[in-house]
Each structure stands twice: as C-alpha cells, then as structure tokens.
Amino acid sequence: xxxxxxxxxxxxxxxxxxxxxxxxxxxxxxxxxxxxxxxxxxxxxxxxxxxxxxxxxxxxxxxxxxxxxxxxxxxxxxxxxxxxxxxxxxxxxxxxxxxxxxxxxxxxxxxxxxxxxxxxxxxxxxxxxxxxxxxxxxxxxxxxxxxxxxxxxxxxxxxxxxxxxxxxxxxxxxxxxxxxxxxxxxxxxxxxxxxxxxxxxxxxxxxxxxxxxxxxxxxxxxxxxxxxxxxxxxxxxxxxxxxxxxxxxxxxxxxxxxxxxxxxxxxxxxxxxxxxxxxxxxxxxxxx
Amino acid sequence: xxxxxxxxxxxxxxxxxxxxxxxxxxxxxxxxxxxxxxxxxxxxxxxxxxxxxxxxxxxxxxxxxxxxxxxxxxxxxxxxxxxxxxxxxxxxxxxxxxxxxxxxxxxxxxxxxxxxxxxxxxxxxxxxxxxxxxxxxxxxxxxxxxxxxxxxxxxxxxxxxxxxxxxxxxxxxxxxxxxxxxxxxxxxxxxxxxxxxxxxxxxxxxxxxxxxxxxxxxxxxxxxxxxxxxxxxxxxxxxxxxxxxxxxxxxxxxxxxxxxxxxxxxxxxxxxxxxxxxxxxxxxxxxxxxxxxxxxxxxxxxxxxxxxxxxxxxxxxxxxxxxxxxxxxxxxxxxxxxxxxxxxxxxxxxxxxx
Amino acid sequence: xxxxxxxxxxxxxxxxxxxxxxxxxxxxxxxxxxxxxxxxxxxxxxxxxxxxxxxxxxxxxxxxxxxxxxxxxxxxxxxxxxxxxxxxxxxxxxxxxxxxxxxxxxxxxxxxxxxxxxxxxxxxxxxxxxxxxxxxxxxxxxxxxxxxxxxxxxxxxxxxxxxxxxxxxxxxxxxxxxxxxxxxxxxxxxxxxxxxxxxxxxxxxxxxxxxxxxxxxxxxxxxxxxxxxxxxxxxxxxxxxxxxxxxxxxxxxxxxxxxxxxxxxxxxxxxxxxxxxxxxxxxxxxxx
Numbered sequence: 001x002x003x004x005x006x007x008x009x010x011x012x013x014x015x016x017x018x019x020x021x022x023x024x025x026x027x028x029x030x031x032x033x034x035x036x037x038x039x040x041x042x043x044x045x046x047x048x049x050x051x052x053x054x055x056x057x058x059x060x061x062x063x064x065x066x067x068x069x070x071x072x073x074x075x076x077x078x079x080x081x082x083x084x085x086x087x088x089x090x091x092x093x094x095x096x097x098x099x100x101x102x103x104x105x106x107x108x109x110x111x112x113x114x115x116x117x118x119x120x121x122x123x124x125x126x127x128x129x130x131x132x133x134x135x136x137x138x139x140x141x142x143x144x145x146x147x148x149x150x151x152x153x154x155x156x157x158x159x160x161x162x163x164x165x166x167x168x169x170x171x172x173x174x175x176x177x178x179x180x181x182x183x184x185x186x187x188x189x190x191x192x193x194x195x196x197x198x199x200x201x202x203x204x205x206x207x208x209x210x211x212x213x214x215x216x217x218x219x220x221x222x223x224x225x226x227x228x229x230x231x232x233x234x235x236x237x238x239x240x241x242x243x244x245x246x247x248x249x250x251x252x253x254x255x256x257x258x259x260x261x262x263x264x265x266x267x268x269x270x271x272x273x274x275x276x277x278x279x280x281x282x283x284x285x286x287x288x
Numbered sequence: 289x290x291x292x293x294x295x296x297x298x299x300x301x302x303x304x305x306x307x308x309x310x311x312x313x314x315x316x317x318x319x320x321x322x323x324x325x326x327x328x329x330x331x332x333x334x335x336x337x338x339x340x341x342x343x344x345x346x347x348x349x350x351x352x353x354x355x356x357x358x359x360x361x362x363x364x365x366x367x368x369x370x371x372x373x374x375x376x377x378x379x380x381x382x383x384x385x386x387x388x389x390x391x392x393x394x395x396x397x398x399x400x401x402x403x404x405x406x407x408x409x410x411x412x413x414x415x416x417x418x419x420x421x422x423x424x425x426x427x428x429x430x431x432x433x434x435x436x437x438x439x440x441x442x443x444x445x446x447x448x449x450x451x452x453x454x455x456x457x458x459x460x461x462x463x464x465x466x467x468x469x470x471x472x473x474x475x476x477x478x479x480x481x482x483x484x485x486x487x488x489x490x491x492x493x494x495x496x497x498x499x500x501x502x503x504x505x506x507x508x509x510x511x512x513x514x515x516x517x518x519x520x521x522x523x524x525x526x527x528x529x530x531x532x533x534x535x536x537x538x539x540x541x542x543x544x545x546x547x548x549x550x551x552x553x554x555x556x557x558x559x560x561x562x563x564x565x566x567x568x569x570x571x572x573x574x575x576x577x578x579x580x581x582x583x584x585x586x587x588x589x590x591x592x593x594x595x596x597x598x599x600x601x602x603x604x605x606x607x608x609x610x611x612x613x614x615x616x617x618x619x620x621x622x623x624x625x626x627x628x629x630x631x632x633x634x635x636x637x638x639x640x641x642x
Numbered sequence: 643x644x645x646x647x648x649x650x651x652x653x654x655x656x657x658x659x660x661x662x663x664x665x666x667x668x669x670x671x672x673x674x675x676x677x678x679x680x681x682x683x684x685x686x687x688x689x690x691x692x693x694x695x696x697x698x699x700x701x702x703x704x705x706x707x708x709x710x711x712x713x714x715x716x717x718x719x720x721x722x723x724x725x726x727x728x729x730x731x732x733x734x735x736x737x738x739x740x741x742x743x744x745x746x747x748x749x750x751x752x753x754x755x756x757x758x759x760x761x762x763x764x765x766x767x768x769x770x771x772x773x774x775x776x777x778x779x780x781x782x783x784x785x786x787x788x789x790x791x792x793x794x795x796x797x798x799x800x801x802x803x804x805x806x807x808x809x810x811x812x813x814x815x816x817x818x819x820x821x822x823x824x825x826x827x828x829x830x831x832x833x834x835x836x837x838x839x840x841x842x843x844x845x846x847x848x849x850x851x852x853x854x855x856x857x858x859x860x861x862x863x864x865x866x867x868x869x870x871x872x873x874x875x876x877x878x879x880x881x882x883x884x885x886x887x888x889x890x891x892x893x894x895x896x897x898x899x900x901x902x903x904x905x906x907x908x909x910x911x912x913x914x915x916x917x918x919x920x921x922x923x924x925x926x927x928x929x930x
C-alpha cells in the first residue's frame with residue numbers, strides 16, 4: 001500500500017464540511033436523520049404539486065385522463081371577452097426578463113460600489129432590500145396608486161409593472177447576490193485590478209462580476225419565480241398578468257382545468273430554470 | 289498508541305503508527321502539512337475513529353470510547369472559545385458539565401485563569417481579548433477539568449511571532465508545573481525543539497524519529513529528519529573505510545556499515561567555517577560569496593563554489609568581512625554526517641527534486 | 643499620500659487639472675433614488691393619507707376607526723395566523739435547515755434544496771391555494787381534510803408551504819456560522835450532544851432564530867393573495883379587509899379606512915422589523 005501524499009491536512013475523498021472528522025457512529029445517526037427529514041419534507045412539498053399536475057390531466061368525468069386542459073392553454077378565451085390566456089403568459093414572461101435585467105443593472109453595480117468604496121451605506125442598503133418582504137403589497141399598492149397614474153401617461157402596458165417588481169424582488173435577489181459577493185475578497189481583487197490600470201467600470205464588469213455568476217444566476221431565478229407568481233399588485237393596479245388571468249378564470253369558470261394546467265406549466269418552467277441553473281454553475285476551484 | 293491506521297478514501301493519513309508517551313512528558317509531533325500529526329492528535333482526543341489499532345491511556349483501552357467520555361483536555365488552533373460566554377464561564381464550562389457546584393466552579397475557574405495570568409480578564413468576552421489571550425483562556429479551560437492528557441493542536445500557529453514565543457514558554461512552564469502528560473502538534477520546528485521532552489518527526493503517516501530534541505537535531509535518524517529539522521547542505525562525497533570525503537575534507541560517518549562509493553552527504557551550515565580570505569586560490573571549497581543573510585547573532589553566508597552552492601553559518605562579525613562578491617575558502621568541521629547513496633531505497637536524491 | 647487621503651475620505655484622487663471629483667456615494671444614487679420613489683414614497687403616501695379625510699383635511703378619524711371591535715378582530719385574526727404559521731415555519735424550517743447544513747457544502751442536495759427553497763418561498767397566491775384545494779379540499783385527491791377551511795389551521799398548512807422554505811433561506815447562514823471547533827471543544831470537555839445544544843449551540847443560534855421568526859411573522863402578516871384565493875367570502879385578516887373596504891362601493895370614507903388599516907399594518911411591521919434588525923446584529927457578532 002504505497003502512501004499517497006495528501007494535499008494539505010484535509011483529505012480529498014473524505015466526507016466534506018461538517019462531517020469530516022466525525023466519529024462513524026455519530027455520522028451514521030446524522031445521515032439517518034437527514035434522510036428522514038428530506039423524505040418527510042420532500043413529500044410535503046411534492047404532494048400538492050403532484051396533485052395539481054394530476055388534476056390538470058383530469059378528463060370530463062372524475063378519474064379519467066385527458067390533456068384538454070393543456071391544449072387549452074394556447075386557445076383559452078373566457079366568455080366575458082377577457083384576453084386569451086396566452087397573451088397573459090407572454091406579458092408575464094416579458095416582465096420577468098425586463099425585471100431581471102433592470103434589477104441586475106440597478107443592484108449589482110451598487111452593491112459592489114458600496115462594498116468597495118462606500119462601506120457605511122451597506123447597512124442602509126441591506127435594510128432597504130429587506131423591507132419589501134415585510135411591507136404588505138396591499139399597503140404598497142395603495143400608495144402606488146398616484147405614482148402609477150402618472151406612469152399610465154407614459155404607457156398603458158402591463159409591462160410597466162416592472163418598476164415595482166424590481167422592488168419586490170429585492171429581498172431575495174439581494175440575499176443571493178450578497179452571499180456571492182461575500183465569498184470573494186472584492187477589495188483585494190479591485191485593488192489588484194486598479195494597480196494594473198483598470199478603471200472602476202472595468203473593475204466591476206471585468207473582475208468582480210465574473211466571479212459572481214453563481215450568485216447572479218441564483219438571483220435571476222428568484223426574480224423570475226417572483227414575477228411568475230405575483231398577483232396582488234398587478235390585480236390592484238388593474239393590470240393583467242398571468243396570476244390575475246388565472247384568478248379571473250377561476251372566478252368565472254371555477255371548473256376550468258386550464259387553471260391547473262397553466263399553474264403546473266409555470267411551475268415546471270420555474271423548475272426548468274432551476275435545472276439550467278445547476279448545470280450553468282461552474283465548478284469553482286479551491287475555496288477561500 | 290499502537291498500530292493506528294487511518295484512511296480517507298484513497299488517502300492514507302496514518303500508517304500503522306506506534307507512539308508511547310510517558311506520564312508527565314511533553315511530546316511534540318512535528319512534520320509538514322499532511323503528515324498525519326493532527327490526525328494522530330484527533331484520534332487520541334476521540335474526535336475521529338481509527339481504522340485499526342488501539343489507544344491505551346493509563347492502562348485503559350479507550351479506543352472505542354467517544355470523545356466526551358475520554359479524559360482529555362484539548363486546545364485548538366483558533367476560534368474554540370464559546371463567544372457567548374465570558375472567559376470565566378468558558379473555563380468553568382467543563383466543570384459545569386460535571387455538575388460541580390457553582391461556588392466551587394468559580395473558584396477553580398479563577399485558579400486556572402490565574403495560572404495563565406488572565407484573572408483580570410475573567411469577565412471579558414472572547415471578542416474583547418487578543419488572540420494570545422484567547423489561547424491562554426483555552427488552555428485554562430482545558431486544564432480546569434484536570435484531564436489525564438493535554439492535547440494541543442498547533443495552538444500558536446495563528447498568533448504573531450512575538451506572542452508565539454512568549455506563549456510557547458508559558459505553556460511549557462505550566463505543563464511542568466502541573467505535571468500533565470502532553471501531546472503538542474506543530475509544523476514549526478523551533479517550537480518543537482524548544483519545549484519538548486521528545487520530538488516525533490512525522491512524514492506521510494509514519495513517525496520517522498522519536499527522540500529528545502538534541503538527538504533529532506544532531507543525530508537525525510533519516511535524511512528526511514535531517515532535511516526537515518534545521519538546514520542542510522547536500523554535497524557529493526566518497527565513502528571509503530568508514531569515512532566520507534566531501535570536497536577535500538574527511539568527515540566521520542554517523543552510521544556504521546555504509547558501503548563504499550559515491551554518496552550525498554548532509555552537512556549543517558554551522559559545521560562549515562571560514563578557512564581563510566583568499567583572492568586567488570582555487571580549491572574544492574573556494575568560492576564567491578553570493579549573499580549574506582543577517583539573522584541577528586549569526587549570519588548565513590551563501591557561497592558559490594562553481595558547481596554548487598554551499599551555506600555557512602558564521603558569527604555576524606565574521607560575516608561582515610565578507611561582502612557579496614568576495615572570494616573565500618571554507619572548511620568543514622569534522623562532525624559526524626548522515627549520508628545517503630543515490631541508489632538507496634529512500635530515494636533521497638529523486639525526492640528532493642521538488 | 644494622496645492615495646491614502648483619497649481612500650479615507652472616499653473622494654477619488656483628482657487629476658492634474660484639479661477638477662473636484664464627486665464623492666463616492668454619488669454612485670449609489672440610482673439605486674437609492676429608485677427605491678425611494680417606488681418603495682418609500684408609496685409607503686409615505688399611505689401613512690400620509692391615513693390622516694386625511696375625504697375633503698383633504700387633516701383628521702384622526704381614520705385612527706379612531708381602528709379602535710372599534712371589528713377592526714380589532716381583523717388584527718387579532720392576522721396576528722393569530724401569522725403567529726401560528728411563523729412558529730410552525732420556524733421550527734420545521736430550522737430542522738430542515740440543519741439537515742441541509744450538515745451535509746456536503748458543495749453537494750447536490752444542498753444546492754437543490756436551496757434552489758427549491760428560493761422558488762417555493764414565494765410560490766403562493768392563487769396557484770398554491772389551488773394546489774392544496776386539489777390535494778386535501780372537498781374533492782381532494784389525497785383525502786378530504788375537514789379542517790381545510792378552518793381558520794387558522796387550514797390556511798396555516800398552506801402558509802407553511804412558503805414559510806418553511808423562507809426559513810431555510812434565512813436561517814441557513816446562521817447554522818453555517820456555527821464553528822466546528824465549538825462542537826469539538828464542547829465534546830472534548832465532556833458534553834453530550836444534548837448538552838452541547840443546550841449550552842452552546844442553542845444559545846448561539848437563538849438570536850438568529852428569533853430574528854428569522856420575526857421575519858416569517860412579518861411575511862405572514864403581509865400575505866394576501868394566498869388567503870384570498872383560499873377563501874374570499876369572509877375576510878379574516880387585515881389585508882383581506884383592506885381589499886374589501888377598497889372595493890366596496892359604500893363611499894369615499896372607506897378609502898380613509900383602508901389607509902388607516904394600512905397604517906396599522908405598517909406600524910406593526912415596523913416594530914417587527916426593528917426587532918429583527920437588532921437580533922441580526924447580535925447574531926452576526928457571534929456567528930460571523
């Protein structure tokens with residue numbers, strides 16, 4: 001058995017993180033606990049989704065199967081002349097893209113700039129980014145009335161919702177981005193780049209951001225998930241997005257299976273984004 | 289500890305390690321990163337399991353005992369003090385677990401803090417005291433429970449140089465005062481040599497040599513030990529008749545039974561001395577000074593001999609007469625040297641090719 | 643020397659032409675300006691309007707309306723639901739977070755659960771209510787839960803669906819912050835697992851846990867879409883009542899009422915968020 005030199009004290013093939021250096025008995029108990037927890041919670045989270053998916057495949061009589069609900073997504077028009085479902089889906093998707101783009105452009109450079117140059121504002125930014133989580137959208141919408149009246153002069157399109165969606169996305173996106181930024185030593189990297197002649201813009205775009213791809217993708221995913229699921233504000237500002245459309249369908253035609261098929265589809269879409277995210281993550285080298 | 293082995297997947301951390309520590313003794317485990325010294329310590333502490341072998345403390349086999357039931361006190365490299373407790377509470381923690389009454393706990397905690405010289409900081413929190421002070425509190429905490437063995441895992445590595453030296457001596461003093469059996473892990477040879485009763489030099493999961501510091505330094509058992517502890521010059525030489533001739537100087541051999549032939553000899557810089565200042569002579573030990581490294585009382589002079597470089601350790605006053613570029617003649621004091629032939633199984637020459 | 647001075651005051655070193663440069667915080671104006679317009683301004687408008695009567699004059703009548711028994715009932719309802727759902731979310735979320743944290747830091751499971759949590763944390767509203775309706779409602783696929791339409795337990799189960807993931811997102815960093823050395827030191831001093839959690843792990847995590855609990859509480863307080871989609875006939879919570887009063891045709895006086903309710907919510911949330919901020923500060927001190 002020829003000894004192989006290990007890289008540093010931490011062995012490579014060992015269980016990583018907290019489990020390294022644990023006694024075998026304790027590790028076994030811990031893993032048993034984890035499997036139980038994951039199974040139980042997994043079931044809790046999966047069952048409603050499965051139920052919804054199953055219902056979306058429900059036929060005219062209970063217990064039969066049919067893909068009518070799915071086919072209806074593209075062609076559904078409610079009897080009251082409300083625009084077809086598909087255009088609501090389109091609008092929402094476009095909103096997701098616009099919101100994500102604006103959010104990134106607004107938040108990422110500011111975060112980095114604060115981190116590098118204006119540290120004392122970090123608390124303020126963190127607080128403001130957390131606030132939308134707790135200000136009830138209902139309250140927000142009451143106050144947004146006058147502002148959106150003005151915006152209506154610019155454009156009546158539902159796409160104008162992006163202004164407020166960026167705010168709603170802040171808590172989730174900021175957390176993800178902040179976590180990503182904290183793992184890299186931004187100050188040192190920026191000093192090195194500056195000493196080599198980079199401008200501040202170059203530092204942000206060419207040095208820091210490329211190291212944050214993981215976090216950025218994560219933030220994008222969360223933002224899209226939010227936009228796809230947002231209802232309250234759109235509803236009260238009298239715009240039509242996906243959730244509003246689904247809601248009005250449910251009010252008018254409560255048995256419409258198309259509600260379930262669309263909901264399932266939007267969830268599948270969110271999870272597809274998730275998968276893309278996990279493949280797009282590049283394997284970073286040694287941490288720290 | 290007998291026959292301890294530990295593998296992590298494809299990596300062998302410990303390879304049938306045997307180590308016996310006498311009561312009241314301080315053994316330092318010294319070695320490069322990855323040699324297994326910390327693993328040995330953690331096995332002793334019970335924080336990890338051994339694949340094979342036994343651990344016997346005070347006559348009892350504790351191999352299967354979990355960490356919380358072993359009677360050990362451990363000091364970690366850093367960050368081990370509980371941040372939500374004051375120094376006093378940290379030190380008293382072990383006693384609290386053993387259901388010692390509050391008054392007694394407190395008394396003992398203060399005793400321990402006094403032992404390490406920190407009674408004034410008793411009610412400070414870890415983030416309010418310096419790194420060196422934190423480690424002293426950690427030491428007090430480990431000793432408070434009166435363990436059978438004290439384990440120190442590179443306790444000084446995270447500290448400043450000055451603090452390191454002071455704390456090192458203090459640890460030794462306390463250890464002698466309390467008389468506790470101690471295992472001290474470090475990668476800093478100066479530390480190990482300064483405070484240990486015996487030093488165990490480890491490499492790749494095995495102990496290369498376990499001996500008092502002076503032996504490890506001047507009578508290294510293997511070339512790895514010679515190379516790791518202190519500096520060595522590697523010079524080719526010829527063995528004949530129980531002696532080796534290195535660049536014109538005849539030196540006795542440390543080991544007996546070395547076959548005749550070409551070898552690589554390990555010569556300590558302090559054995560290389562000045563023969564004379566010359567400007568024109570040539571010889572096997574005549575060369576040009578490349579660099580002089582000032583180390584305080586002594587200086588290390590690097591001399592280019594044409595086909596190789598050699599390091600000599602001289603007093604600073606001698607070295608001051610040798611600026612870079614001057615030519616000197618050196619000689620080697622006849623101390624016993626360790627040699628290794630190029631075909632030896634330990635593969636000395638090939639291994640050093642880093 | 644100039645560089646040192648520059649980094650201290652945050653002013654960019656000026657060029658040879660001695661043109662005074664703008665202070666660094668100017669770079670953050672886009673972000674703060676945006677947030678001011680779309681978050682702080684609407685909130686301010688709501689608070690302001692709560693004190694105005696239909697004629698536009700300052701009045702406290704909105705506030706006094708808050709004192710009546712019916713309104714108290716709504717606040718109590720909101721409070722009850724938020725308390726229950728946040729406690730359940732916090733406890734179960736903490737367990738799940740621990741299970742995730744104790745695994746491989748780079749592993750698939752951890753990343754998967756984090757992404758899923760991000761998506762599910764705001765999967766709410768119409769779709770979620772439907773999913774549960776289909777699962778355990780009157781024609782439930784799994785079984786019919788008699789308590790499904792009960793308040794607060796029926797709706798709590800639905801709330802748990804996004805509270806638990808939110809807890810995981812918020813609490814996981816705290817668990818990561820528990821250093822392995824603390825556990826090992828504790829064990830080597832003779833503690834059992836229970837003693838470790840009781841004396842070391844528990845106290846250290848408590849501020850973060852309470853902070854997360856508060857966050858979940860505020861989140862539940864603000865939720866509207868889900869409960870509205872679950873049962874829109876009877877308003878139980880303040881957000882629902884705001885909707886009712888805004889959409890009724892009784893008269894303009896009710897807008898003031900809605901604003902007053904909104905104000906009440908804002909105050910409540912502000913208190914909760916302050917508590918959260920304080921607890922976060924404590925947690926960060928220990929678990930950095």
